[in-house]
Amino acid sequence: MNDGDIQVFITCVQRYFESIKRDVVVVIEPPFIKDEEKPFLEYTGIIGISGKTRGAVCFTANGVMLESILSFLNEAPINRNVICDLVGEIANTLSGNAREEFGKDFLISVPIVSTGKNVRFQFPSDSRNYVIPIIWQGEKAYLLVCLT
Amino acid sequence: MKLLIVDDSSVVRRAIERDLESGEITEVDQAATGEDALRLYAAKLHDVVTLDITMPGMDGLTCLDKIIEINPEARVLIISALRDKATAIDAIKRGASGFLCKPINPPELKEAFKLLIED
Secondary structure, three states: OOHHHHHHHHHHHHHHHHHHOOOOOEEEOOOEEOOOOOOOOOEEEEEEEEEOOOEEEEEEEOHHHHHHHHHHOOOOOOOHHHHHHHHHHHHHHHHHHOHHHHOOOEEEOOOEEEEOOOOOOOOOOOOEEEEEEEEEOOEEEEEEEEEO | OEEEEEOOOHHHHHHHHHHHOOOOOOEEEEEOOHHHHHHHHHHHOOOEEEEOOOOOOOOHHHHHHHHHHHOOOOOEEEEEOOOOHHHHHHHHHOOOOEEEEOOOOHHHHHHHHHHHHHO
């Protein structure tokens, strides 16, 4: 994983948020590296990565943003189960889309969903941990890319 | 026309159902796993199946193989986040009628569905 590879995930984020509603702008702030504490928000979808590289890709957001996305998708009623389903699906979509560049040996797991800031997942100790800040509808989310 | 929507995400299943709502579809079934999808398909032989690939338990490509075993003429539209060409080609070789990438674009989905039922 290097600085150039992170652009692949930025493209995936851009595509995902544009698909929700084209005229709602998504702002992607410059990614940064954070090897210590990861900035988890209320809901986190985690995709385990194996194959040529290993680690995890996580999408983390607060309920307000996820409820907004569900409203745009005309989903009703909105409850905690649906929010958890969505955060896992977003993580799955962003990780799976990255195979456009990384190929079929970039193997993705089914989503694991965690709530709260205390996320239990064994991240590899030798991964480089990039954080991509995402602002949409005035709410912040992060895509964490933790890959060897 | 009977439609079977297979995806482990309930949000995605409902979005596909809403996007494809039309007078042509008389019955919609949903399955969250490949195993449930096979049970439903064997019982009802749906006219069209939309099928995710990355699911817990049986993955979508294995499920596709088994659907084609049941009915070699099955019309299966893969809808997956896996955006690599090799996976799309593999799915088509195994008998899928089409391949769409997530995130779902409703006009694209409607067009793919239209082509499938006209075929």
